[in-house]
Amino acid sequence: MDKVLKIGIIGCGAIGKDHCRRIIETVPGATVVAVSDYVAAAADETAAKYGIKSYGNDCDGMIKDPEVEAVVITSIDPTHHDYVMKTLAEEKWCFCEKPLSQNAKDCEEIIRREQEIGKRLVQVGFMRHYDRGYAEMKRIIASGELGKPLIIKACHRNVSQGPGFKTENGVTNVAIHELDICRWLLDDEYEDVQCVKVRQSSNSDKGYDNPQVMLMRTKKGCFIDVEVQVADGYGYDIQCEVVCENGTVKLPDPYAVVCRSRPAGWDSVKPAESMPIMTDWKERFIEAYDIEFCKWVESVHAGKLTGPSSWDGYVACVAGDALNASRGTSQFLKVETMEKPEMYK
Amino acid sequence: MDKVLKIGIIGCGAIGKDHCRRIIETVPGATVVAVSDYVAAAADETAAKYGIKSYGNDCDGMIKDPEVEAVVITSIDPTHHDYVMKTLAEEKWCFCEKPLSQNAKDCEEIIRREQEIGKRLVQVGFMRHYDRGYAEMKRIIASGELGKPLIIKACHRNVSQGPGFKTENGVTNVAIHELDICRWLLDDEYEDVQCVKVRQSSNSDKGYDNPQVMLMRTKKGCFIDVEVQVADGYGYDIQCEVVCENGTVKLPDPYAVVCRSRPAGWDSVKPAESMPIMTDWKERFIEAYDIEFCKWVESVHAGKLTGPSSWDGYVACVAGDALNASRGTSQFLKVETMEKPEMYK
Amino acid sequence: MDKVLKIGIIGCGAIGKDHCRRIIETVPGATVVAVSDYVAAAADETAAKYGIKSYGNDCDGMIKDPEVEAVVITSIDPTHHDYVMKTLAEEKWCFCEKPLSQNAKDCEEIIRREQEIGKRLVQVGFMRHYDRGYAEMKRIIASGELGKPLIIKACHRNVSQGPGFKTENGVTNVAIHELDICRWLLDDEYEDVQCVKVRQSSNSDKGYDNPQVMLMRTKKGCFIDVEVQVADGYGYDIQCEVVCENGTVKLPDPYAVVCRSRPAGWDSVKPAESMPIMTDWKERFIEAYDIEFCKWVESVHAGKLTGPSSWDGYVACVAGDALNASRGTSQFLKVETMEKPEMYK
Amino acid sequence: MDKVLKIGIIGCGAIGKDHCRRIIETVPGATVVAVSDYVAAAADETAAKYGIKSYGNDCDGMIKDPEVEAVVITSIDPTHHDYVMKTLAEEKWCFCEKPLSQNAKDCEEIIRREQEIGKRLVQVGFMRHYDRGYAEMKRIIASGELGKPLIIKACHRNVSQGPGFKTENGVTNVAIHELDICRWLLDDEYEDVQCVKVRQSSNSDKGYDNPQVMLMRTKKGCFIDVEVQVADGYGYDIQCEVVCENGTVKLPDPYAVVCRSRPAGWDSVKPAESMPIMTDWKERFIEAYDIEFCKWVESVHAGKLTGPSSWDGYVACVAGDALNASRGTSQFLKVETMEKPEMYK
Ligand SMILES: [Mg+2]
Ligand SMILES: [Mg+2]
Ligand SMILES: [Mg+2]
Ligand SMILES: [Mg+2]
Structure with a gap:
């Protein structure tokens, strides 16, 4: 491949380091030509590992570096x-992990800026679009x-929070993630x-609600029920x-070996056919992350972004705000967005 | 078995005839000693088949027959x-198919009458209590x-309506059925x-809503989402x-042979691993019906009913009325019942 | 039902008692009008429970009792x-639990006797013919x-032996059981x-081989591989x-609730989706036993047996002998039977 | 990564082109620095696509090119x-797709040559070692x-042959592939x-046997039954x-979306829960191919091969010859190999 996209990364925490390795190696x-981080030492360490430039905590300087595309x-x-x-x-070009912003107003500013430039430059890190299971579900739904589609039933269970x-x-x-993927699967708002x-x-018993249930209705009348568990469940x-x-069409469970056995502890445990469940979210979508970046780089080389847009980041933000506002009301609240700009259609 | 409970059946339609055969043969x-039906000929035909007495359309007479226990x-x-x-x-003793009555007021009358008599005499035909799958779910939940339990997700899909x-x-x-079974699984109101x-x-396009979604919240805060399809879906x-x-604990699909094949039509159909889905509701709970009647007769012989009570028939009725009243409101409506009599606790 | 078949049972051990209850109650x-057992007290106890006649250990007398049909x-x-x-x-009429005899010669004698009488009177207790899974497999295979059918892969694993x-x-x-069911599924010898x-x-380490593998080839060339475990495995x-x-078509696992969880022991056990496996063979085919007896009684009333015949008992015996003779030879041995009498075709 | 392994590819057919893309892009x-093929034009075309050197049909010349490592x-x-x-x-370094040679003698020559050199230089393309399912099975078996392990039951079904x-x-x-993977899973010969x-x-009806069954017994006494279908079945x-x-531990089916539906054709087709089956073998192990090459390059950089060796290619060849020789004998034939050189232990 002749053209190599030169990338600078802001943020060298767990996911930043993993994306750095991903882009360089796979x-x-x-x-990646440069990295930066609020904590300068984190940037320096990552830069040293790959022999690339560290901007320390000068993230703004890195953005302006002419070599960074x-x-x-x-x-x-x-x-x-x-x-x-x-x-x-x-x-x-900008690849931003979710969420795009902390509120709808800030997302709108990004959307307006892209309108002025007249071109999509931002992709949001909704990597589930690149998961083989969701992609196949979308293909089947779209095929008619x-x-x-009438109803979505989803759940998102994980084990712990920071x-x-x-x-x-x-x-x-x-x-x-569900706020984004449900719109995408249904092609609806x-x-x-x-x-x-x-x-x-x-x-x-940590001071936050767990579990919660989120109900959404779409313009076309679809009903969506998302169960959310954030802590202390059995797995991811x-x-x-x-x-x-x-x-109906159902997301498959991750590829896993099936055992039929009676485990150690023999007397108290009943024999079972069993399939392991993950506990770490990073494993679950590892392949989707790989594909996401490959597709992003491909679309950048082609000059036209195709992945999740600023609009997608914005809508997830607006829907999330409405959900939070509805808590305790026992009522459905409207989700009101600006007109969708032509660029994102 | 020495004692034989002598039963009279009111209603010789499809299910009445099936219960008649069940009681006599299994x-x-x-x-069954006598049958009756609004259409006298239906009763006569069933009676002739088993050589038992027909009361024709004199259902009231049959109830009073001293031989009918x-x-x-x-x-x-x-x-x-x-x-x-x-x-x-x-x-x-009275075994009444669901629903117990058409409205809450009528159920209350039945409940009051049982209170006066001072003994449970009525069992309602909620046969899912006797399905092996639901029974095992209840056992697991109750075991702790x-x-x-926090949330129930259920669906009830069938193919056509009269x-x-x-x-x-x-x-x-x-x-x-879900209104009844969810309370039972959760031991909650x-x-x-x-x-x-x-x-x-x-x-x-037959003038009634399809599908519908029913949301329920219990006294203990459990959330229940029941999807209901009544027509033109893929199966029961x-x-x-x-x-x-x-x-989580999940109701199993009915016992079914698994095929891996490419069916006739070879070129257009993709090969698949497949498991058949029923289209007829009668097959699905056939075993539960058998067990239901055996257990009912056993409990009658023991002098104390243990199956679904008038109270269970009443609560299903009250919850159903509230669901129907809430349609179109986008709000949760309260489910208000009388105090639960001691007899049903 | 007007006619009631009057049955005498020889053998009041676990399965004899269970069949007695089954026939009387379901x-x-x-x-059942009479019972007998090598141990007279066993017969007496069962007889007392149901208020029927005990022949004590006079099994021959019971067979001759004119009331016993x-x-x-x-x-x-x-x-x-x-x-x-x-x-x-x-x-x-004679219903005999498997095996029909201890060797092929004895089976032949039974077959010859039925020939002389000119009518099938014996049914062998191969209850898997009445299991819903096997029956559906046979229906699918026979439908073409x-x-x-080309190959059968089977296994029979259980937990302990007397x-x-x-x-x-x-x-x-x-x-x-596999020697019988494979012939039946394939309609082949x-x-x-x-x-x-x-x-x-x-x-x-109990002095007998465990596991063993049995390979069979049929007249039509089908290949059958049966894994047999008789002890100390994980379940039935x-x-x-x-x-x-x-x-391909596959026998389903028994109907069972599916859990997704991390069981007690939390830290060492990984979360899993799991489906229980039985340990007791009696549960597995309980429904088949019920159906087997109902069908047997039906066919007796109709005057013509349709279930597993003396021939089926004989062939299982001959094939079993050949398998045992082949052990250690690393070779396939012929299975040689007499001509199949018209009566069993 | 500082060091880049410079590879020459012999053979620009379907798999050669795919490996070329894989190595260059992922x-x-x-x-890849050079390619060659028996058909010079095939090499030229691939070379042109990636802007690399074509040796046309001079495969020997390409092997000697000092730039090719x-x-x-x-x-x-x-x-x-x-x-x-x-x-x-x-x-x-040499990466050779399976089979390593056409007969055992030729494999032995390769093994002797590696012995003389004193170092493993050859890896055989048994990519299933890198499939997540097989790898997890091996981990579980090895963990004890x-x-x-006592018995392996495997099948390899595909749709057509050239x-x-x-x-x-x-x-x-x-x-x-099964000859290789069973040894590997069992760590046995x-x-x-x-x-x-x-x-x-x-x-x-194409003149070759289909299906065939291959039975293998190992030094430790394990029994292996492999069903092989090569044509006209339902899928891969x-x-x-x-x-x-x-x-027991079982290879999972590939990750696939599950549908519950009644497909078009509505009246004749029964509703089912279904999971698609592949028809193309290339899809099934696509991820394994990717991992295989990444691991091979890693081990080359580390100076010590860890993947399937000449010995593995040799044993598969010897076992295959014995299987072919045994056809029609109804007997087990010995598999006789040379002593395993230290280098491969
Ligand atoms: Mg790269
Ligand atoms: Mg009865
Ligand atoms: Mg009876
Ligand atoms: Mg490369």
Whole structure:
């Protein structure tokens, strides 16, 4: 491949380091030329490992470096909007991990900026679009072989959260993936939403709601029920079923060896056929991350982005705000967005 | 078995005839001594087949026949309440198919009458309590091994409805089984409910809503989502998953042979591993019906009913009314019942 | 049902008592009028429980009792042949648990006797013919929708054996069910067989081979591989897959609730989706036993047996002998039977 | 990555072109610098596509090119041995698609040559070692948690074969993957084998046997049954189950979306839960191919090969020859290999 996209990464935490390795070692047509981080030493360490340039904590300087053609933003959530805007100021390609911003107003600013430039430059890191299971579900739904989609039943269960996690984050940091993927599977937009408080797990006495149920209705009338567990469940378990007029289609569980046995502990444990469940979210979508970056680099080389857009980041944000606002009301609240710009259609 | 319970059946339609055969041929300790039906000829025909007495359309006479010790009511829904009350007037055992009555007030009358008699005499035909799958789910939930139950996700899909079916019947005749079984699985009562209109199937243009989604919340805060399809789907498909604090438990699909093949039509159809889905609801719970009657007769011989009670029939009725009232409101409505009499605790 | 078949049971051990209860309580058109057992007290106890006649250890007397119309033989294996012959001497119906006899010569004698009488009077207790899974497999194979059957892969795993169990019993008492069911599924007869010694389980140091593999080839060229485990495995697990020209068909696992969880022991055990496996063989085919007796009684009332015949009992015996003879030879041995009498075709 | 392994490819057919793309675009630390093919134009075309050197049909010249550090052999089977020997003459790294040679003698020559050089230089393309399912099975077996492995049941079904396919190729080109993977899973060597002719599919009247069954016994006594279908079945279907002392472990089916529906054709087709089966073998192990090359390049950079060796290619060849020799004998034939050189232990 002749052209190599030169990338700078902002944020050298776990995911930033992993994306750095991914781009350098496995993504064809792209490499990382510079890294930066709020903590200068983190950038220095990553840079040293791959023999590339460290900007230390001078993230703004790195964005302006003429050698940097594209910026990957994996810094902490509250900084995303600012770095996206600065990258757009340079009219460079920008790959931003979700969420695009902390609120709808900030997303709108990004959308307006892309309108002024007249070209999509931002892709949001909704990697599930690149998961083979979701992609096949979308293909089947779009083919019409099962008739129109009517209902989605999803769940997002995981095992633990970092310090500072709040009830609202169950929507904006966890269910945000479902907020995005349901629109994408249905090719539809949200009409109204309702976040329902349900019986709480006694395992999870940390000051935030767990579990929560999020109900969404779309413009075309589809009904969506998303169960969200953020802590102390049995594993990392992502389920999604779309009920259509003539049948249903279901996300498969990850590829896993099946055992039939009676495990050690012989006397108390009953024999079973069993299939392991993951506990770590990073494994579950590892292949999707790989494909996501390969496709992003391909589309950058082709000069036209095809992955999740600023609009997608914006809608997830608006729907999330409405869900959080509906909590405790026992009612559906409207999801009101600006007109969708031509560029994102 | 020494004692044989002598039963009279009201209603000789499809299910009445099947129960008659079941009791005579397969239920130990019980037999049918007389039948009656609104259409006298139907009763005569069934009676002739088994060499038993026909009361023609004199159902009231049959109830009073001193030889009849117990009455099984399988007549059309609007007649249930009246026949139950007449059976209770004789202080005889009464097995009534669901629904117990057409409204909450009528159920309350039955409950009051049982209170006066001072003994449970009525069992309602909620046969899912006797399905091996639901029974095992209840055992697991009650054992506490998965922690407290938090959420139920269920669906009830079937293929067609008779003439005169209305939107409201999707609740009172179809989802009524879920209204009953969810309370039973959770050992809990409903707090409020909401019936949600969702995107409609274009296959199903018959003047009633299809599908519908029913949301229920319990006193203990459990959240229940029941999808109901009443027509033109792919088959008869009953699903139920209970999400607990430490895991989930799921109703199995019926026992079915698995094929791996490419069916006739070879060129257009892709090869698949496949497991058949039923289209006829009668097959699905056939074994539960058998067990239900055996257990009912056993409990009658023991002098103390243990199956679904008048209270269970009443609560299903009250919840169904609230669901129907909530349609179109986008809100949860309270489910308000009388105090639960000691007898049913 | 007007006619009631009056049955005498020889053998009041676990299975004899269970069949007694089954016939009295659940099989329509039949009842037990007398019982006998090598241990007189066992017969007396069972008789007392149901208020029927005990012949004590006078089994021969019971067979001759004019009131006894049919004899069910559930005594120990070596006595089967003698009781069948004595029942045939009375020209009464005879239901004999497997095996029909201890060797081929004895089976031939039974077959010759039935020929003389000119009518099938004996049914062998191969209850798997009445299992819904096997029955559906047979229906699919016979329909031809998957093309001709070519290969069967089966396994029979169980947990423990009584005292005195020998390597040969792995064929004649355990795999005998597969010897029967494979012929039935394929509608074919055995050509040659080979019993292969394989790596032995170190859990199972009791003096008999475990596991063993039995290979059979049929007249039509089908190949059959049956794995037999008789002790110390994880559970009672019966598997069967028939490979046909255009696809395969597989016996389903028993109906079982599916859990997704991390069980107690939390830290060391990985979360899994799991489905329980049985440990007790009696549960697995309980429904088949019920159906088997109902069908047997029906066919007796109709005057013509349709279930597994003396011929079926004979062929299983001949094939079993050849398998045992082949052990250690690394060769296929011929299975040579007499001509199949018209009566069994 | 600093070091880039410079590879020359012999053979620019389907798989050669795919490996070329794989190495250039997705394998870090390696690139293709030259290609050659028996048909010069094929080499020229591939070379032009990637802007690399074409040796036309001068494969020998390409092997000697000092810039070429490693040779990937994807030419037709009969040429493998010669190109491996020529690559070893240069003491260069060699990646050879299966089979390593056409007979055991030729494999031995390769093994002797590696002994003289004193270092493993050859890796054979048994890519299943890199399949996540097989790798997890091996991990579980090796962990001992299920006890010792006792029996393997495998099948290899595919849809069609190219012209010139013979019965023997069912062993040497198809089952060769199972011949390799079973040894690897069990960490054991073959003792004797038997190829059994079974009932033939009438769909497959092309002059070669289909299906065939291959039986193998190992030094440790494990028994292996491999069903091989090479044509006209329903799809590409790879199954493998290892029966251990305390349980079994089973290769999962590929990740696939599950539908519950009644497909078009509505009236004749029964509704089903279904999971698609592949028809193209290239899809099934696509990820394994990617991982295989990444790991090979990694191990070359580390200076010590870890993947399938000449010995592995040799044993598969010897076992395949014995299987073919046993056809029609109804007997197990010994598998006799030379002593295993230290280098491969
Ligand atoms: Mg790269
Ligand atoms: Mg009865
Ligand atoms: Mg009976
Ligand atoms: Mg490369």
